[in-house]
Amino acid sequence: MRHWTLAQPVVSAFVMSVVRDFSERDDILQDIAIAVLEQGARYDASRPFLPWALGIAQNHVRQFLRRQRKERLVFGMDMQDLLQTAFQESAEGVAETLVHLRECLGRLDNHEQLLCELRYAKDLKPAAVAERLGMSANAVSKALQRIRDQLRACIHHKVLLKARS
Amino acid sequence: MDRELQSLIAGYLDDLLTAEQFSELESRLRESPGNRQQFVTEMLLHDRLRATMMAEELVSSILIPPATESPGVVGRSRWLRARRLTGAVLSLLVMGIAAFVILWNGFIDTSVSAAATELTRLIAANATETARTYQIAVEDIALKSGKKRRQIPDEKSARPPKPPLDNAVLHVRGAEQFVLIHTLADGQKLLTGCDGRLSWSIRPDGPVRTSRDLTRFSHDLPGHEHSMTFLKIDETLQQLQRGYEIRVLPDDNDRDDLTAEGADNAERLLIAMRRRKMPGPERVEIVYDVGTGEIRQIRLVAMPYGPDRLTIRMTLQERTDFGVSFFEHAQHHGADRTVIEE
Numbered sequence: 001m002r003h004w005t006l007a008q009p010v011v012s013a014f015v016m017s018v019v020r021d022f023s024e025r026d027d028i029l030q031d032i033a034i035a036v037l038e039q040g041a042r043y044d045a046s047r048p049f050l051p052w053a054l055g056i057a058q059n060h061v062r063q064f065l066r067r068q069r070k071e072r073l074v075f076g077m078d079m080q081d082l083l084q085t086a087f088q089e090s091a092e093g094v095a096e097t098l099v100h101l102r103e104c105l106g107r108l109d110n111h112e113q114l115l116c117e118l119r120y121a122k123d124l125k126p127a128a129v130a131e132r133l134g135m136s137a138n139a140v141s142k143a144l145q146r147i148r149d150q151l152r153a154c155i156h157h158k159v160l161l162k163a164r165s
Numbered sequence: 166m167d168r169e170l171q172s173l174i175a176g177y178l179d180d181l182l183t184a185e186q187f188s189e190l191e192s193r194l195r196e197s198p199g200n201r202q203q204f205v206t207e208m209l210l211h212d213r214l215r216a217t218m219m220a221e222e223l224v225s226s227i228l229i230p231p232a233t234e235s236p237g238v239v240g241r242s243r244w245l246r247a248r249r250l251t252g253a254v255l256s257l258l259v260m261g262i263a264a265f266v267i268l269w270n271g272f273i274d275t276s277v278s279a280a281a282t283e284l285t286r287l288i289a290a291n292a293t294e295t296a297r298t299y300q301i302a303v304e305d306i307a308l309k310s311g312k313k314r315r316q317i318p319d320e321k322s323a324r325p326p327k328p329p330l331d332n333a334v335l336h337v338r339g340a341e342q343f344v345l346i347h348t349l350a351d352g353q354k355l356l357t358g359c360d361g362r363l364s365w366s367i368r369p370d371g372p373v374r375t376s377r378d379l380t381r382f383s384h385d386l387p388g389h390e391h392s393m394t395f396l397k398i399d400e401t402l403q404q405l406q407r408g409y410e411i412r413v414l415p416d417d418n419d420r421d422d423l424t425a426e427g428a429d430n431a432e433r434l435l436i437a438m439r440r441r442k443m444p445g446p447e448r449v450e451i452v453y454d455v456g457t458g459e460i461r462q463i464r465l466v467a468m469p470y471g472p473d474r475l476t477i478r479m480t481l482q483e484r485t486d487f488g489v490s491f492f493e494h495a496q497h498h499g500a501d502r503t504v505i506e507e
Contacts, residue, residue, distance in 0.1 A: 005279050013212035017204070020180060022215055023440065026410060030281040037282045073177070073187040079194065086201035087208075094206050098213045105217065120218035126179045137181060145175040148210055 003049040004036050009098070010050060010091040011057045017083055018061050018075055022123045024068070032060050051088050058084055097159050104154035112147050119144055167193075170200055174207045220412075280411040284402060284435065287451075290458025291398040296338040296486035299463075301387065303331035305476040327471045328355050328385055335386070335479065340397040341379055342492040345386060356497050357382040363506075365494035372503040373494055381507065387477055390469040391445040395479070398460060405449060409437035431455040445469075 012029055019025050035056050043052055058080065065074060075083065108116065118129045119140075126140040133140070173190040176182040182190065193200050328347040336344040344358040353369035364382040365375040376382065386394045388401070395401050405411065413435050437449040447467035453460045461481045467474040490496060494504070 004282070008279060009209070009213060009216075012216070013205070013208040016212045016215075017208045020178060030406075030411075033279065033281045034285060037285060073180075073182060073184065075191065079191055082194065082201060083204070086198065086205045090202050091205050091209060094209050095213075098209060101210075101213055102217055105214075116214065116218055117222070120215045121222035126181065137179075141175055141179040141181055144179065145171065148175075148207070148214070149171075151214070152206075152210060 003043075004033065004053065006092075007050045007053045008033070009095045010087055011053050013091065013095075014054055014057055014084065014087045015061055017087075018080060019064060024064070028057075028060050028064050032057050035060065050092060054084050054088055097155055100155045100158040101151065103158070104151045107154060108147065108150070112143075112150075115140065115143055116147060167200065167203060170203055171207070174204055178207070178211055280413040280435070281406070283413045283433075284406055284411050284437075287435065287453060287458050287460075288399045288402045288406070291402060291460065294339045294397065295484055296336075297484055298482045299335045299337070299479040300482050301330050301333040301335060302478045302480070303329070303475055304464075304478060306473050330385075330387060330470070330475065330477055334482075336487065336491070337396055338486065338489070338492060340400075342489065343383070343386065343396060344492055344497070347385070357385055358492055358494065358497070359383060360489065360492040360494070363494070367494060367498050367502075372505045373498055374505050374507055375494060376507045378507075387465060387470070387475075387479065388446065388468060393445055393449075393465075395463060404445070405437040408443035408445060409439050409449065412436045412438070432461065447474075 008029075011032060012025070015028050015032070016025050019028060032053075036053055039056065043049065061080070062077070105113070105116065115129065115133075118124045118132065119126070124132070125137075126144070127137040129135075130137045130140045135143075170190075170193050173182065173186060173193065176186060177190055194204055329349070330347070332348045334346045336346075339361065341359055341361045344356060347355040347357075349355055349369070354367075355369065356367040358365055359379050359382065361379070363375045363377060364379050365373060366382040367373050374382070383389055383394070386396070388394045391404075393401050393404055413433060431454070432452050433455050435451040435453065437451070439445055439447050446465040446469070448465075450462075450464040450466070451460055452462040452464075459481075463479040464477070465479075466476045468477060
């Protein structure tokens, strides 16, 4: 259980990298969590947990894609394998730095926080955000990209400060 | 950082890429591990942003009553307001809600999937049917439109068309036996129940009505509209598992064993938020014993009840088994009452 708690953010991001709809991602993630719990006895504790959990996630994602063919642009299976390896190799370190995210979010201005709220808390796609704010979808996407850049810089800064102290 | 790749990734996340651009992204990712690393970093940030903002949203939805909302106004971030309100509330209530704040802090970092597994454990812990008595309190009544709300203490005269649930007592035994006792405004009692063979209704006046249809008089049970009556707890929890987003707080990374010693009397709160297009109460909050999985309180927020949406609280009073005869109608009315079978 503890293993899963630590691995879950990486597994979640991996699923998101292929299934971008938030609520669909949530459904798949819940199924994965249950599968991890049910198949826990098969996990070999002498091996790293994350690759095992990502393997289960990969299967669930593929099952989902077979059932749902509405994803317009989906990575092929070979690319999904490459991404799974990339998550396996580097994601845990990155995920740890994201503990600073909440603090960095607090530094955004009102408009930026509103954009984040509409996109991430209300699950609105840029086109829907654009409609509410009188912007174009591309402008919203660019603005969100700038916000993520800012957040990444802020997080990086905090990681450096922590390392120095 | 490769700006062009970054832009393609952003377009991918926002579903704005053309097929050509998507192919380009794919070939860029295939090109080098460094590019895939950049993609992974962006996915993790995007995913964590969603988790963090959803947690804030949930906190604000609970701390800010819907009546104060202005859904159409987007000039100012609700997230910011929620944070400010949270600060104000904390400064006012200090010690009294310290425990509550700790719970919420734990909650914000709680993972969705860990909560799902916790729910699975809770289902297993409640698979055995036990006799229970709940005290029901109605916290709020919202009209179906959701625009006009009224608080129970302010307008006691305004009651839903169904019998009032406030101060009702619900005795449950097994999956089918129940006695629901409503207290009417004039103090008289209205009872509905089922003994597993007959369902029945006893009004203050008129005949006692019975039916072999066991669901005939179960319409007033909280959650009846969507078969979430909590008579059979594990089944209702399974419904939550299917149709709701689950959160548990606090998350202490230490819930490997619900029966662990040392968790005596510790309580945890499971919050289930209804998914879009799913029927049922908007939110279900369950306070349960960490050690035994015993459910001590159930709160159904914006629960459909006739034309209204009620927020009710069902608090476990006792676990005494009154025996099967208690659930027969004859135990609850005089021998002189006329009984009609429908």
